[in-house]
Amino acid sequence: MPAPITVRFHRTCSLGPDRLKKLAPLRLDSKLQSASGSSIFIDDQRTFQTIEGFGGAFTESAASVLNTLPAAQQRRFFQAYFDPLRGHGYTFCRTHMNSCDFSLGNYACADVPGDRNLNHFSITREKQLLIPMMRTAQRVAGKPLQLLVSPWSPPAWMKTNGEMNHGGKLKPEFRATWALYYCRFIQALEREGIPIWGLSVQNEPEATQTWDSCCWTAEEERDFVRDHLGPTLKRQHLAHHKIVIWDHNRDRLYERVRVAYEDRRAARYIWGAGFHWYCGDHFDTLQTTHDAFPDKKLLFTEGCQEGGPHLGSWVPAERYARSMIQDLNRWTVGWIDWNLLLDEKGGPNHVGNFCSAPIMADTQSGKLLFQGSYFYIGHFSRFIRPGARRILSVATHDDLETTAFLNPDGSRAVVILNRSEKAIDFTLKTPAGGVRNQSPAHSILTATIPRR
Secondary structure (H helix, E strand, O other): OOOOOEEEEEEEEOOOOOOOEEOOOEEOEHHHHHOOOOEEEEEEEEEEEEOOEEEEEEOHHHHHHHHOOOHHHHHHHHHHHHOOOOOOOOOEEEEEEOOOOOOOOOOOOOOOOOOOOOOOOOOHHHHHOHHHHHHHHHHHHOOOOEEEEEEOOOOHHHEOOOOOEOOOOEOHHHHHHHHHHHHHHHHHHHHOOOOOOEEEOOOOOOOOOOOEOOOOOHHHHHHHHHHHHHHHHHHOOOOOOEEEEEEEEHHHHHHHHHHHHOOHHHHOOOOEEEEEOEOEOOOHHHHHHHHHOOOOEEEEEEOOOEOOOOOOOOHHHHHHHHHHHHHHOOOEEEEEEEEOOEEOOOOOOOOOOOEOOOEEEEOOOOEEEEOHHHHHHHHHHOOOOOOOEEEEEEEOOOOEEEEEEEOOOOOEEEEEEEOOOOOEEEEEEEOOEEEEEEEOOOEEEEEEEOOO
């Protein structure tokens, strides 16, 4: 007789003390394959996209807060996010090129007006806080991270409004210089031991913000990639770095990317599209975009709870989990949170745009404050590993949301979210049998099933 298959569950409950708590293991029972009642069924013979990974963003704000903490709390921070055995095992992250709202002020790597050849290009600012943070994260992770680079604004002298904030546009005469700028930034970071996976053309290209921002139409972004960025990366021997377009909200995803994808000369340079969540759900737009352009990838590149720190609230946690499940079930290949760390006010932020993060810091006591969103994210990143393939999963109860993956080691991970006010009994069914369990009100479960 074959050895029985044991299913292990981890649980977090917003209404109770459980935080990624390991529960008693359960054995698959072949008799439960036809059990009545609510169920979640998975089938690892039906596979979909491959996962790149999960992670968060290295920002100057996050690095500055981390730098104020005692050494023991810094070690705890890195272990919590990057340790593959005792933490979230983050592998896929993001950082800003030039300043963003979560910087300590406006800055650019080439501030000398008219420096078309970028003779004065420097990453001195990044070397102060950001690069040391990235290096430590890589060491704790035990391998290089996949890092996405995104600009919020070109230097002020390249822009129509003469400043990094309040939108404006890239002047046409500086398109070639701006394309070279990405290459210089990639080369500079890689010389510091920080390998770059890819870059997005522009963070939120349709947003005129009081902070660092720059506006691009879909046609301008297409032409820039086709005529400048793609060819320049190739000439600089950097063509293996992925180009991500859009990098803005889900709602306008399809109509924006269509413009570039339908131009064959532009599309050949583009790996896929990034998207954010600051617009409502619009999950079906992801499916529509995949159906129309199945050879292009989808990547969640930013999301956070806006409007202050929200300390102790579990609402952001459920927002994270729901978005992750719905995005992953519609062909998203990676999910990158925004700031890895903020202070108790939700900053620092040089324009007062305070937000929440999965880990906050009490700068008075020097202690880390783990938020509910940290634990909910862990139900994905700890159990769904890079290279995992999404598999078929379906729930028969309206209040249970689920996604499932087949890991490279043959194990399966099933995430089950219950945002309702009631506990729900269910049977987790696989082709080899089933197990009965309960999803408490306002909870998240991850089931791990070993290789058959």
